[in-house]
Amino acid sequence: MSNIFGMISVRTMHRISQKLCSKRAFTIGKIIYNKPISGSSEQKIPDVPGLSSSCVSVPDTPVGPGASKSSNYKNPEYFCYDKNSYFEAEVEMLTFRCEQPSIKVPYFHEKK
Structure with a gap:
């Protein structure tokens, strides 16, 4: 066949x-x-704020070799993360996450 x-x-x-x-x-x-999505010109997109200073705080002074907001390397956050930064970011983003699909719970599309 x-x-x-x-x-x-x-x-x-x-x-x-x-x-x-x-x-x-x-x-x-x-x-x-x-x-x-047809029929709706505007989608409802939640306003998700950036990460707070509890995750990463960038000082005004250079934090690494040439890394500050006013130098050539514009990503000083790279040098400001510590071992808890990613955990704090996960906790803050938890409220904005979508529900994970499950085999045991059927999905029904919501008609609007």
Whole structure:
């Protein structure tokens, strides 16, 4: 029995996927295509603030070899992280994370 997908061109698979998956992301190979949401010109994007000074605090003085906001190396945060910085960042971003999918809980698309 031959593979039916070996005989179909990528363009044809793309058209089939567009018709079958008109309201969600679909894949062809390793490329993921996201269809824009039609009908709503503005999406509700939450205002996510940057990380607070408890995660990383950058002083005005150079913190490394040529690293400050006013020198050639514009990323002085690299030299300001300590062993707890990433943990503090995870704690701050926890409230903005999406719920992880589960096999045990079915997903139903919310119609708006």
